[in-house]
Structures are given as C-alpha cells and as structure tokens.
Amino acid sequence: MTSPKALQRSLGALRRRQVRFLLLFAVVGPGVITGTVDNDATGITGYALAGSQFGYDLLWLLIVTAVCLVAIQEMVARMGTVTGKGLSDLIRERFGVAPTLVVMAMLFIANAATTVAEFAGIAGASQLLFGELARYLAIPLAAFAVWFLVLRGSFRSVERILLLLSLAFVAYIVSAFLAHPDWGQVARHTVVPTFHLTAPFLLIFITIVGTTITPWMAFFQQSNVADKGLHPDDLPLERVDTYTGILALNVVAFFIIVATGATVFAHHVQVDPADPSAFAKIALALKPLAGHYAEQLFAIGLLNASLMAASVLPLSTTYAITEAFGWERGIDKSFGEAPAFITIYTTMIVIGAAIALIPGAPLALITNLPNIVNGLMLPLLLPILIVLANDKRIMGRYANTPLFNVFSGVVLVFLSLVTLAFLASIIFPGLFKA
Amino acid sequence: MIFLSDFLNAEVVDLRQHRIGRVRDLVVVMTEPFPKVTGVILKGNPKVQSLDWAVVRSWDNKELSLKVDESSLQPHARADNELWLSRQILDKQIVDMDGRRVVRVNDLQLSQVDGNLLLVGVDIGSRGLARRVGLEGVGRRLTSAARRDWPQKLISWEAVDPVKSDVSSVKLRIAHTKLAKLHPADIADIVNELSPDDRSAVFAALDNEKAADTLEEIDEPQMQASILERLDVERASDILEAMAPDEAADLLADMPRDRAQLLLQKMEEDEAQDVEELLAYREDTAGGLMTTEYVGVLHTLTAAQAIDRLRELEPDAESVYYVYVVDEEEHLLGVLSLRDLIVARPETKIRDFMIKNVISVRLDAGPREVAEITSKYNLLAVPVVDEHNRIQGIVTVDDVMERVMPGRMGGRRRRRIF
Numbered sequence: 053m054t055s056p057k058a059l060q061r062s063l064g065a066l067r068r069r070q071v072r073f074l075l076l077f078a079v080v081g082p083g084v085i086t087g088t089v090d091n092d093a094t095g096i097t098g099y100a101l102a103g104s105q106f107g108y109d110l111l112w113l114l115i116v117t118a119v120c121l122v123a124i125q126e127m128v129a130r131m132g133t134v135t136g137k138g139l140s141d142l143i144r145e146r147f148g149v150a151p152t153l154v155v156m157a158m159l160f161i162a163n164a165a166t167t168v169a170e171f172a173g174i175a176g177a178s179q180l181l182f183g184e185l186a187r188y189l190a191i192p193l194a195a196f197a198v199w200f201l202v203l204r205g206s207f208r209s210v211e212r213i214l215l216l217l218s219l220a221f222v223a224y225i226v227s228a229f230l231a232h233p234d235w236g237q238v239a240r241h242t243v244v245p246t247f248h249l250t251a252p253f254l255l256i257f258i259t260i261v262g263t264t265i266t267p268w269m270a271f272f273q274q275s276n277v278a279d280k281g282l283h284p285d286d287l288p289l290e291r292v293d294t295y296t297g298i299l300a301l302n303v304v305a306f307f308i309i310v311a312t313g314a315t316v317f318a319h320h321v322q323v324d325p326a327d328p329s330a331f332a333k334i335a336l337a338l339k340p341l342a343g344h345y346a347e348q349l350f351a352i353g354l355l356n357a358s359l360m361a362a363s364v365l366p367l368s369t370t371y372a373i374t375e376a377f378g379w380e381r382g383i384d385k386s387f388g389e390a391p392a393f394i395t396i397y398t399t400m401i402v403i404g405a406a407i408a409l410i411p412g413a414p415l416a417l418i419t420n421l422p423n424i425v426n427g428l429m430l431p432l433l434l435p436i437l438i439v440l441a442n443d444k445r446i447m448g449r450y451a452n453t454p455l456f457n458v459f460s461g462v463v464l465v466f467l468s469l470v471t472l473a474f475l476a477s478i479i480f481p482g483l484f485k486a
Numbered sequence: 487m488i489f490l491s492d493f494l495n496a497e498v499v500d501l502r503q504h505r506i507g508r509v510r511d512l513v514v515v516m517t518e519p520f521p522k523v524t525g526v527i528l529k530g531n532p533k534v535q536s537l538d539w540a541v542v543r544s545w546d547n548k549e550l551s552l553k554v555d556e557s558s559l560q561p562h563a564r565a566d567n568e569l570w571l572s573r574q575i576l577d578k579q580i581v582d583m584d585g586r587r588v589v590r591v592n593d594l595q596l597s598q599v600d601g602n603l604l605l606v607g608v609d610i611g612s613r614g615l616a617r618r619v620g621l622e623g624v625g626r627r628l629t630s631a632a633r634r635d636w637p638q639k640l641i642s643w644e645a646v647d648p649v650k651s652d653v654s655s656v657k658l659r660i661a662h663t664k665l666a667k668l669h670p671a672d673i674a675d676i677v678n679e680l681s682p683d684d685r686s687a688v689f690a691a692l693d694n695e696k697a698a699d700t701l702e703e704i705d706e707p708q709m710q711a712s713i714l715e716r717l718d719v720e721r722a723s724d725i726l727e728a729m730a731p732d733e734a735a736d737l738l739a740d741m742p743r744d745r746a747q748l749l750l751q752k753m754e755e756d757e758a759q760d761v762e763e764l765l766a767y768r769e770d771t772a773g774g775l776m777t778t779e780y781v782g783v784l785h786t787l788t789a790a791q792a793i794d795r796l797r798e799l800e801p802d803a804e805s806v807y808y809v810y811v812v813d814e815e816e817h818l819l820g821v822l823s824l825r826d827l828i829v830a831r832p833e834t835k836i837r838d839f840m841i842k843n844v845i846s847v848r849l850d851a852g853p854r855e856v857a858e859i860t861s862k863y864n865l866l867a868v869p870v871v872d873e874h875n876r877i878q879g880i881v882t883v884d885d886v887m888e889r890v891m892p893g894r895m896g897g898r899r900r901r902r903i904f
Contacts, residue, residue, distance in 0.1 A: 144590065145577050149618035331739075378579050479732030 055483030072121035080215065081290070082276035083129060086269050091304050092174025092361030094166060096354055097325075099305045102332040103312030104323040106248075108233075108241035110260060111309055112433030114302050115242065116466070117264040121298045123463040124434065126211050127441045127452070128270045129294045132285050134450045137371050139274040140375035142440050143243070152376050153373050155436070158429050161399075163268050164371040165406030165422035170365065172418040173358030175408050176331045188409065195405035199398065207383050207463065214360040220353045223341055224307040230340035231314035238310055246410045258474045261467065262427030264305065270437065272368040273297075275375070280425070286448060309336040325417045333354035366400035423437050424474070431468040489637070490594040490611065491617050494547040496535075498528060498537075500556045509571040511549060513539075515565055519644050520604040523596065525562035526550070527570065528658035529558050536562035539603065573604065575648065580610065593617055609648055611639025641759035642672060659896055670696060674703035677713075686716040689725075700773035701737070711740040714749075723752035730802065731757065732777035732885065737766035765881070772856050773849040774871045775886055776879035782810045783836065785819050807866040810877055811840045813872075818844055818869055818877045846871045849878060853889045856881050 088177035102110045126137060135142065171191050178190030201210045247253070260426045274292070280442045282290055315337045316323060322331045342349040365382070373396055374381040380390040408418065438460050440454045452460070490512060497665040498506045504845060506528065513525035513536075518571065519590050523539050534556065552559075571594055578591050592614030595607035609617075611894045613636060616622045629636040673692070677685050679699065689697050704710050714737065716722045724733045726749060738746040750758045762777040767773030782800050783792045792809065809827060811820040820840030830839055846869045860868050860883050 141579070148577055149592070149615055460655060 059481045061454045065094065065224055066348065072439065079454050080212075080271050081293030081297070082132075082280065082302060083290070083294035083296070083297035085211070085215065085276065086273040087123070087299075087301035088215055088270055088271070088360055089364045090266065090301050091221065091357055092166075092170060092365075093216065093354060093358040094169045095310065096303065096357055097173070097255075097331075097334070098259045099308040099317075100312045100337060101323060101325060101330075102260055103309035103337070104316040104321065104334060105256060107239050107317040108309065109246040109248070109253075110112045110256065110257065111238065111241040112243065112245045113257065113260050114264075114309070115304055117261060118302045120261075120265050120293065121269075121301075121465065122461045124265065124270055124293045124437065125273055125298060125457075126291065127437050127460065128274040129277050129290050130270075130287065130450055131437075131441060131447065132274040133282040133287050133290050134201035134445050134447055135328035136278050138278050138280065138372065139374045139437075141278075142434060142446060144376045144378075146440055146443065146446065147436070150433055151436075152340050155433070156373050156376050158273065159267055159372055159430070160369060160424060162266075162425045162429050163365050165398050165425050166266070166268070167362060168407045169418055169422045171404045172413065173394060175340045175356050175413075177351040177355035177358065180331060180335065180347045180353075191405050194362065198359065199401050202363050202367060202383055203394070203397070203399055207367075208468040210363070214356060214363075217356045218357060218360065220349075221304045221307075223338060223353060224304065224311045225348055227309040227338045227341035228307045228314065231311060231337075233310055233314035239315075242306075254473060254477050258427045258470055259423040259425065261470050262423030262425075262430075264301070265430060265467070266426045267429050267433050268368055268372075268426075270433065272364065275315060275371050285452070286466045288387050308337070311340075315339060325414070327414070362401070362404065366397050366404070369400060370397040399414045427467075427474065428471055431464065431471050434460070434467060435463045449474075458461065488596040488598065488603075489614075489617060490576065490596060491614075492548070493550070494572055496545065496550050498526070498552065499552045499770070500552045500559075501554055502713070504556055505557075506552070506556050511570045514571060514605050515570050516567045516569060516648075518821045520599075520606050521643070523603040523605070524568070532560055535559075538562050543876075545864050550596065569648070576713055577621055580608070580646070606643050607640040608643065609640055613638050617625055621818045622767055625667065626809075639675065641675065657766060661801065670699035671703045673700045678709070685713050689713055689717060694728045696726045697725045697897065701725065701735045702729060707736060707740040710767065711736050715741065715745060719748060719752055723749050726761070727753050727757045730763055730779055730880075731760040732775070732779075735761045735774075736769070738771065739765060749768070750782075767849065770853060770889075771849060772847045772851040772853075772881055775853060775889060777885070778879045780810060780867075780869065780877070780880040781806060781808070782812045782816065782877060784835040784838075785811050785813055785835075788832065789827055789830040789834050789839075792827055792836050796827075807882075808869075808880075810844075810869055810880075812877055816876045817845060818871055818875055820844055821869070839897070844869065846877075847881070848873070854884045854885055857890045859885060 074226040131137075131139070132144060137145075138154070140156070143155055165281050168170065171194065174194045175187035175191055182190075201207065275288060303374070312334060316333060319336070320335065323330055330349060331350070335347040338346040338349045363467075370393055371381060374390070374393050377392070379392045381393040382390060385393060438452070438457065441460075442445060444451050490877075493509050493512055496509045498509060501505055507530040509526055510529040510530065511527040512523050513527060514521035515524045515588045522793045525536055525538055526542065527536050530533055537552070537559055541552050541554050541559065545551065553575060576591055576594060580589050580591060588611045591608050592611065593609035594605060594610055596603050597606040598604075613622055613625070616625045628634060641660075643720050673688070673696075675875060677688055689700070692700065695889050701710055701713065704713075714725070717725070726737070729737070734757075738749065741749075750762060753761070763774070764774070764778060767776075769775075774823065779802060781796065785793050796806075796809070806824065807822065809816060809822040811822060813819055820837065821844045822844045826839060826841075830836075845859060845863050845865065847859060849870055849872055851870075854866060859865070865883065870879050870881060872875050
C-alpha cells in the first residue's frame with residue numbers, strides 16, 4: 053500500500069512535471085518555432101533597411117504588426133487545436149477545388165519567391181564571409197545540404213540546432229544598447245506613429261508588414277499544431293506559445309531597427325537595396341558590439357536565419373499542397389511512396405537556388421521582393437481564415453466571438469489599405485512624391 | 487457518366503420554366519449497396535430551400551426541370567441516415583484502415599438505375615479535379631492532341647465506408663474486407679493509390695489466387711516488386727506460384743537478385759523451373775514475352791482423350807485459345823482450336839484433323855515481329871519454338887500488344903468498371 057506521504061510526493065513530482073512541460077512548450081512550441089523562422093533573410097533585411105533609411109520612424113509599426121499577428125496566428129492555432137487538421141485541409145473541405153487551387157498557386161509563388169530570397173541571403177552571407185565568388189559554391193552546397201538533411205537526415209535535430217543558433221539575434225540587442233541610442237526618441241517613436249507619404253516610405257512600410265505577417269506562417273503553425281495532436285483543453289497553453297512566438301519575433305525586429313537606426317541611419321549612410329554592397333552597409337549596425345568583425349557577425353546571423361527558412365519554407369509549402377489534394381506525405385517517405393511530396397519539395401529548392409545563382413543579381417533587392425508578394429496575398433487569405441474560424445460546424449463552441457470578429461475585421465481593413473496604397477504607388481508612380 | 491459536379495450550381499426551373507434557384511447540394515439516404523438521392527438543397531431562394539428528388543422531371547446542361555409548379559412545392563422531408571453529398575463527402579480525405587491519407591474525394595459518380603439516382607462511385611483522379619473547375623473539356627482536348635489516354639479514376643462506393651466521426655466531417659475508409667470482393671482490376675486501382683505499407687496490408691488480406699491476379703493487374707513493375715518485397719518469403723512465394731509464369735518472371739526480374747533467388751528456392755519445383763527458364767530470356771524477345779502455360783497434347787491421342795487431358799490440366803482462360811499438338815520430344819506438329827476438338831468425332835486421332843501448317847515464332851523474335859504475325863494471321867496467341875522446332879511457350883496477343891503499344895492496352899484494360 054502506498055503511504056499518504058509517498059502519494060503526496062509523487063503528486064508533487066507530477067505537478068512539477070506539468071510546470072516543466074508548460075515551460076518547455078512555451079519555449080519550443082509551434083508558435084515559437086513559427087516566430088523564430090519568420091526572422092529569416094527577408095525579415096532581417098527588411099527591418100535593417102527600415103532602420104537604415106528611416107531611423108526609429110517605423111518602430112510603432114511593430115506594435116501594429118504584432119496585433120495583426122495575434123489576430124491571425126491565434127485563429128490558426130485555435131483551428132489546428134480544435135480540428136486537428138491543417139489549414140489546407142480546412143480550405144479544401146470548406147471551399148472546394150477552385151478556391152483551393154487559387155490559394156495553393158499563390159502560396160507556391162509567394163513561398164518560391166521567399167525561398168529564392170533565403171538562398172540570396174545565403175549568397176550574401178557567404179560573400180561577406182569569404183568574398184565575392186563564394187556564392188557560387190555556397191548556394192549549391194546549401195541547397196544540397198538542406199535537401200539532404202530534410203529528406204534523408206534527421207530534420208528535427210537540425211531544426212533544434214538552427215533554433216539554438218538563432219540566439220545569435222541577441223547580438224542585435226547588445227549592439228543596440230552599446231550604440232547608446234536616444235531611448236527617449238526610441239520610446240516616443242514606438243508609441244507615436246510617424247508617417248511619410250512618399251514612395252520609399254510606403255515601400256518599406258509594406259515590406260515590414262509583408263515580412264512580418266506572411267501567409268506561410270498561418271499554414272506552418274496550424275500544421276505544426278495539428279501534428280502535435282493537441283486537445284481543445286490545451287488551448288490556453290497553445291495561446292501562451294503563440295503569443296511568446298510573436299513577442300520573440302518582434303523583440304528581435306525592434307532591436308534590429310534600433311541598432312541600425314542608431315548606427316547606419318545616425319551616420320547618414322545611404323543604403324540602396326539594389327546595390328550589391330547593401331548587406332555590408334547594414335552590417336554596420338553590429339559594429340558597436342563586434343567592432344571590425346561586425347560584417348562576420350552579421351553574416352553568421354543571416355546565414356543561420358536563411359538556412360533555417362530555406363529548409364522550413366519549401367517543406368511547409370509542400371505539406372500545404374499535398375494536404376490540399378490529399379496525397380501521401382512525410383519527410384521519411386521515399387519517392388515511390390510519396391512522389392508528389394518529393395517532387396514539389398525538390399522543385400522549390402532547385403528554383404530557389406537557381407535564381408539566386410544568377411550572376412550579378414541584386415541580393416538585397418531579391419531578399420526584399422517576396423515581402424511584397426506576401427503583402428499582396430494576405431488580404432485574400434485573411435477573409436478565408438475568418439470564415440473558417442466562424443464556421444460553427446468546424447469550430448463548434450470555439451468559433452470566433454463577435455468581439456474577435458471586429459478585431460480581425462479591423463486587421464483585415466488595415467492590411468487591405470496597405471496593399472491598396474502599395475498597388476496605387478505602382479500603378480501611378482507620380483502619386484506620392486519621391 | 488453522371489457526376490455530382492454536373493448538378494452543383496445547376497439552375498432549377500419549375501413546370502412553367504420559372505427559375506426557382508440553384509442546386510446547393512444533393513441529399514442521399516444510406517441504402518445498401520448504393521445510397522439513393524432523395525432530395526435537393528437549393529440556394530438563392532429564401533422561400534424554397536429544399537425539395538424532394540421525386541419532383542425532378544429531368545436534367546441536362548446544368549438545368550434541373552421539375553414536374554410541378556413552384557407554388558405546390560413541399561420542402562424535402564428530413565430522414566435519419568441522410569448525407570449531404572457536397573457538404574459531407576465531397577473534398578473529404580480518404581484514409582485507409584490505419585488512418586493514413588490516400589487521396590481526396592474529387593467528385594462523386596452517380597448513376598441512374600430503375601428511375602433512381604444512385605451514388606455509385608468516388609472520383610479520385612485528376613479528371614475529377616479538372617471537372618470541378620470546368621476544365622475537363624480543355625484537358626481532354628490537350629491529352630488527345632498529345633495522343634495520351636486520360637483515364638477516369640473511380641472507386642466503387644462499395645469499396646468505401648463512410649465513418650461519421652463527428653458532425654463536421656465524414657471520413658471515408660477503404661475497407662480491406664470489402665476489397666476482397668472486388669474485381670482484381672478494381673483492387674489494383676485502389677492499391678495504386680495506397681502507401682507501400684498499406685499495399686502490403688491489403689495483400690495480406692487477399693487469398694493467394696486473388697493476390698496473384700491483382701498483382702498482375704498492377705502496371706508498374708517496380709510497385710509489384712516492392713509489394714512482394716514487403717511480404718514474408720513464404721507468402722510471397724505462394725503468390726508467385728499462383729501467378730502466370732511469364733508475369734512471375736517479369737516481376738522477379740525487377741527484384742534484387744538475392745531476394746529473387748530466395749523466392750525461387752521457396753517455390754514449388756515445377757513452377758520455379760518454368761519461371762527460371764523464362765528469366766533466362768531477354769525481355770525484349772519472344773522468349774521474354776512468352777508464358778510457359780500452354781496446352782500441349784500428344785499427337786497419338788484421340789479427340790476424346792485430348793478433351794480429357796484438358797480437363798486434367800485445367801488451363802487458365804489466357805492459354806486455352808489453342809491446343810498445340812506435339813510429339814514425345816515436344817516438337818510442334820500442329821494446332822487445334824477448342825472448336826475443332828469438340829466437333830470432331832471422339833475416336834478420331836487428333837493428328838488426322840489438326841492444322842499442320844502452324845504459325846510460330848522463334849525464341850529470339852522481337853516484339854514487333856510477334857505483333858505483326860499475330861495481327862497478320864489474326865491470332866490470339868502464337869507458339870514460341872526453339873531452333874529444333876520444340877515448343878517452349880506461347881505469347882498471347884495482349885502481352886505483345888502491351889509491349890508494342892504501351893499504355894493503350896493497359897489503359898483499356900484498366901478503364902472502368904460498373
């Protein structure tokens with residue numbers, strides 16, 4: 053017979069284990085992974101360009117994007133937890149073939165563009181580290197490594213190492229402090245919106261929105277949540293995970309902008325994303341911390357972020373597409389078992405690497421381009437998410453509350469306005485003064 | 487063929503050609519073996535939201551005509567055991583018994599039987615996908631311009647088992663137990679869509695004969711080989727024995743050498759010997775194409791004795807077209823059709839009425855030559871002989887056609903069903 057004391061001891065152990073589980077979950081749950089992967093080559097470049105060109109002016113936008121992310125990622129995390137299905141599953145079952153084809157085509161294009169950007173990030177980083185010609189070796193090598201490790205190696209352990217390495221982002225936080233920014237200015241710009249009605253500002257504005265709020269995050273996080281097999285009772289935990297991920301993402305973004313704002317912008321260094329030396333200029337942001345090794349440190353952070361996204365993005369796209377059509381999938385399957393899965397995954401990596409290999413390609417510009425594609429796709433995806441999250445037959449009592457609908461509606465209006473403003477600036481170049 | 491997508495969004499008009507609304511969904515009641523359409527769910531008209539299938543007079547070109555006026559319409563009476571096809575089945579994931587994904591329901595096939603519209607099949611192919619977005623016609627023109635077959639991929643509703651897990655979704659299961667009742671060609675279609683582990687699970691559920699027939703129906707040699715490799719050796723060799731020797735030899739040729747050797751050793755000696763002989767021939771010769779299952783009878787027999795001999799041999803349908811007459815050393819002397827044997831007087835010696843001028847090919851003849859000979863002389867099978875005119879086997883017309891015109895024969899044989 054068990055003594056009451058022993059029972060109490062084991063209960064205590066159980067509770068401690070729950071606490072530990074909660075902590076672990078909050079640290080490496082689907083939300084945190086998604087948030088970390090979102091700080092990819094396009095993210096780092098986007099934030100750094102914002103800080104370099106406009107100082108602290110865009111800091112307030114991070115609060116706005118965080119709020120938008122809360123609306124979107126909370127919905128997908130909830131849908132994944134409640135239904136145990138991926139987002140593609142739900143879209144296909146609720147809307148049928150035609151809308152699914154459209155969404156999948158857009159997702160493929162957007163993510164293929166982003167994959168190109170990740171390989172461009174790898175190219176840029178290798179150039180900073182080893183000189184001009186290194187990209188021609190680095191890109192094929194990285195493409196093969198990513199392809200091989202994901203399909204033939206242990207993806208989970210690779211993912212963990214890359215996540216750990218993304219602690220390198222702490223460098224921006226340290227560097228930002230060492231640069232001694234005017235914290236009063238920083239605080240003011242964080243809460244008081246600044247807006248310039250000019251084409252470059254609008255471009256950076258939509259870039260920040262596009263790099264932070266991406267369609268693939270919705271698919272990626274929901275698949276991850278669904279794969280974890282969470283129960284609706286786990287919803288509070290999953291929310292903590294989601295918010296932690298968004299917070300981590302935006303804290304890094306915040307300090308990248310502060311670090312570049314206090315260095316590159318403050319010293320009036322002109323950064324043109326179409327210029328091959330753009331990366332080297334942005335790297336000045338790490339000078340307060342790393343001195344002469346600023347470029348190397350920047351390159352290592354960029355390389356790590358790009359590698360992680362270059363493996364996760366094609367994978368998440370492939371999962372989404374095979375899910376939509378119900379095909380066999382999984383990274384442990386051979387070509388004979390899951391031909392569509394392997395083909396799509398390989399194609400994305402080949403496209404990404406091949407385009408980034410083109411000689412003389414403006415790398416910082418390529419890294420920036422997908423932000424725009426993503427920004428355009430969002431106003432189309434968000435209504436789909438809202439309809440799904442409101443469907444009582446899918447969500448039962450976990451459907452959106454009216455208050456949440458107002459919230460997500462405002463987010464949708466905001467994102468649509470950003471997209472419209474951007475489209476207007478393309479169609480009527482004279483509309484906003486340069 | 488009739489599909490659910492033909493009905494969805496179709497205009498509904500009453501007796502006086504007034505538009506009532508559009509079709510949102512069809513309702514079936516779960517009758518055995520095929521569910522019956524009993525109602526129509528409408529959209530675009532707040533007053534008429536549903537109607538009974540009984541008031542539908544006809545449909546064509548995306549228009550549904552009713553027998554009655556709008557004013558006399560009654561809403562469809564809900565019953566237990568009902569399913570909404572578009573909402574509850576269309577686009578759902580099809581999973582196998584272990585919950586693994588196979589494919590999605592791209593469309594549903596309906597069929598008119600005795601005035602009822604029945605749900606008979608599930609479309610799992612690319613044609614179904616194209617049809618859903620209105621591009622089936624375009625696709626068909628493209629494929630025919632490229633001289634390619636674009637087969638429908640359908641699974642009989644009987645092979646599918648809807649599981650009502652919760653209100654929001656109906657999962658479909660391919661029930662292995664139901665599989666065994668299907669035609670081997672149908673099973674092969676389904677097996678094509680499964681993952682390797684599940685394929686082996688399906689094969690484990692079939693008896694040797696059925697497994698052998700199904701394996702023969704699978705077009706891809708590599709898939710055949712991988713299925714067999716996952717079964718245990720005893721079972722795999724049993725299935726090989728039940729297969730036609732030529733098919734078994736083709737299959738073994740696609741396997742790793744040591745594995746094939748192991749399987750051959752486990753097979754009954756007679757069958758193993760047949761297969762080994764065939765394995766020795768190059769694949770693109772008559773020797774490689776032929777099967778050793780033919781009906782040979784001694785020239786000394788009478789018609790009655792020859793028929794008795796046939797009864798003993800119990801030949802497969804594939805090899806019974808012709809009866810070859812041989813001497814003690816298996817030299818090919820003549821040929822008889824079954825008809826010849828049956829109409830001849832029982833006591834007549836067969837060498838007296840056999841056709842002595844036998845068309846045959848040599849072991850090293852190419853597939854094209856064999857094809858030309860079969861078509862020139864209108865043969866269903868042609869005997870293969872060695873340099874001393876000793877019969878070694880026969881090549882059937884479908885085997886050679888499949889080699890010469892790949893896809894065509896295969897496509898025809900695999901196309902469908904009900």
